[in-house]
Amino acid sequence: MKILFIVCDGMGDRLTKGKTPLEKAKTPNMDFIAKKGICGIMDTVAQGVRPGSDTAHLSLFGYNPYEVYTGRGPFEAFGVGLNLKKGDVALRCNFATIKNSKIIDRRAGRAEFGLNEIAKEFDSMKIDDVRVIFKKGSGHRAVLVFRGKNLSSKISDVDPEEELKNYNLSHPLDKTKEAKRTAEILNKFTKLSEKILKKHPVNEERIKKGMLPANVIISRGAGIMPDIKSFKDKDGLSAACVSATTLIKGVCRALGMDIIEVEGATGHFDSNISGKAISAIKALKKYDFVFLHIKGTDEVSHDGNFNKKVKMIERIDKEVIKVILDNVNLKEITLALTSDHSTPINIRHHSADPVPLAILGDVRTDDIKKFSERSCAKGGLNRICGRNLMGILLDLCNRAELFGA
Numbered sequence: 514m515k516i517l518f519i520v521c522d523g524m525g526d527r528l529t530k531g532k533t534p535l536e537k538a539k540t541p542n543m544d545f546i547a548k549k550g551i552c553g554i555m556d557t558v559a560q561g562v563r564p565g566s567d568t569a570h571l572s573l574f575g576y577n578p579y580e581v582y583t584g585r586g587p588f589e590a591f592g593v594g595l596n597l598k599k600g601d602v603a604l605r606c607n608f609a610t611i612k613n614s615k616i617i618d619r620r621a622g623r624a625e626f627g628l629n630e631i632a633k634e635f636d637s638m639k640i641d642d643v644r645v646i647f648k649k650g651s652g653h654r655a656v657l658v659f660r661g662k663n664l665s666s667k668i669s670d671v672d673p674e675e676e677l678k679n680y681n682l683s684h685p686l687d688k689t690k691e692a693k694r695t696a697e698i699l700n701k702f703t704k705l706s707e708k709i710l711k712k713h714p715v716n717e718e719r720i721k722k723g724m725l726p727a728n729v730i731i732s733r734g735a736g737i738m739p740d741i742k743s744f745k746d747k748d749g750l751s752a753a754c755v756s757a758t759t760l761i762k763g764v765c766r767a768l769g770m771d772i773i774e775v776e777g778a779t780g781h782f783d784s785n786i787s788g789k790a791i792s793a794i795k796a797l798k799k800y801d802f803v804f805l806h807i808k809g810t811d812e813v814s815h816d817g818n819f820n821k822k823v824k825m826i827e828r829i830d831k832e833v834i835k836v837i838l839d840n841v842n843l844k845e846i847t848l849a850l851t852s853d854h855s856t857p858i859n860i861r862h863h864s865a866d867p868v869p870l871a872i873l874g875d876v877r878t879d880d881i882k883k884f885s886e887r888s889c890a891k892g893g894l895n896r897i898c899g900r901n902l903m904g905i906l907l908d909l910c911n912r913a914e915l916f917g918a
Contacts, residue, residue: 514874514910516750516802517793517837517848520573521829522566522758523811525855525868525886529819534858535869535885537819538826542834543871543884546850550873552881553894555902556865557853563865566811569853570764574744575903584666584736585760589656592763593648597738602664602695605734605760606647606655607672608727611707614679619672620653622725623781627715628653631727634709640698650759651780657732659698665691670733671703680731699732706730743769744802748907753796755789756780756806765804780808782825787832794840807833814856822858847874847909849902850884867896874909 526533556562557569558578567585568578586603597603608628610618621628628649635647635657643661650656667686673679683699685692707729710716716726744752746769754765757778766772775792777785786807793805807829813821834850841848850873855866869889871881879893890896897905907913 514912515797515800515846516906516910517797517805517841517846518802518906519805519807519833519837519848519850520570521807521810521826521850521852523814523854523856523863524826524852525866526814526822527855527857527859527864527866529858533886534819534822534826536883536887538823538830540826540830540834540884542830542838543850544882545838546834546848546873547871547881547884547889549878550848550871551876551879551894552869552871552884552889552892553897554867554886554890555851555870555897555899556867557899559898560867561865563863564854565863566760566853567764569899570761572899573851573853573902574768575747575900576741577900581739581741583739585734586656586666586736587738588760588763588767589650589654589734590658590763591766592759592761593650593656595646595648595656595658597658598660599738600660600662600664602659602666602735602737604657604699604732604736606657606730606732608653608655609729609731610725610727611680611729616673616676616678616680616729616731618725619674619676619731621727623653624719624724625652626719626722626724628655628727630715631710631713634713635702635706635730640701640705643698645702651757653727654759655730656759657702657730659695663691664695665689666695666735666737667692668696668699668735670735671699672731672733674733680729695735703730703732739767741767745769748802748903749912750801751799752802752804753800754804754806755793755796756804756808757784757789758806758808761806761808770804771800780812782809782813782821784809786829787836790833790836794837797841797846805833810852811856814858815861817858817861819858843873847872847906849906870894870897870902872905872909876909
């Protein structure tokens with residue numbers, strides 16, 4: 514039996530006018546999975562821990578993020594196809610908009626126009642004796658890699674993760690010369706980005722088109738290449754990832770999963786999610802484990818748009834879940850539907866609220882009729898930790914190893 518694992522990024526939420534977006538949305542197909550399966554709620558990393566998308570997915574795939582996580586930057590690098598060397602320091606970046614020394618939009622309006630051209634300005638430059646590798650990722654994101662001697666990832670973030678503030682100056686997080694040197698190089702890069710982009714032709718064109726200029730690059734999540742056992746070696750499953758998000762593709766690539774690209778899949782609200790569903794269905798013919806990731810729910814959550822989140826959930830229900838239910842043999846797969854974390858509309862950031870989970874397969878069904886946070890909390894799975902999910906799925910597929918005699 515095979516596993517289809519569907520994660521709707523940031524789908525969990527809190528109450529807005531008495532309901533969550535999942536409760537408000539019409540989701541007959543998600544509800545079918547809840548009715549015919551077994552439900553629960555899940556803390557993807559641990560109770561009370563606000564998970565990042567990277568640490569959450571590591572945990573959902575059965576890894577201990579406290580042991581294998583070295584920072585977000587390396588996964589972003591893997592996600593854009595870069596291969597890191599020992600000693601490289603990788604960071605996640607945003608193209609952002611700054612005005613009068615204040616960041617007015619950390620995502621430069623999410624407009625991608627000209628960002629590839631801008632990225633070329635920084636790739637292969639040198640700061641002191643350190644080579645800069647720079648590549649645009651999905652949407653407003655990019656990856657920055659420093660390659661040279663005597664570098665350290667123990668540096669603070671430039672990105673304040675808030676608007677109407679100036680960007681931070683990076684500083685060393687330990688007392689080593691390497692950390693001090695790397696922080697200084699990052700600060701030089703940030704100031705250089707502001708100088709180069711201030712009157713860049715791309716930004717002049719963006720302004721003419723009514724877009725915000727991408728006039729500074731802010732970074733965070735410095736890290737080094739992680740040492741992680743492959744998913745295949747850990748669980749014995751051939752695995753594929755269907756995602757449009759650089760970070761998630763990077764996590765999966767780091768674990769040795771094959772990455773399936775889908776035309777028109779962007780990770781935005783208008784992404785080709787039906788194409789992703791079809792690709793996942795096809796992948797089940799070849800792989801033991803297929804991971805399908807949908808980003809749009811998280812994007813609209815960070816924008817604080819309740820109604821748009823409801824619409825995105827309804828799109829997923831119709832264009833992804835229904836397509837899958839209509840085109841797979843449910844007797845041959847175990848299907849898990851969940852989220853990697855909650856992104857409540859009222860705070861616009863990740864929270865530690867547990868997420869709903871439903872598993873369809875050879876399960877003991879419960880009495881849940883609706884796939885939502887409060888309904889699933891009453892289900893037969895009770896409240897679990899994300900690191901235990903893979904063990905449950907392996908057991909339901911009769912792939913789990915016997916512990917003891």
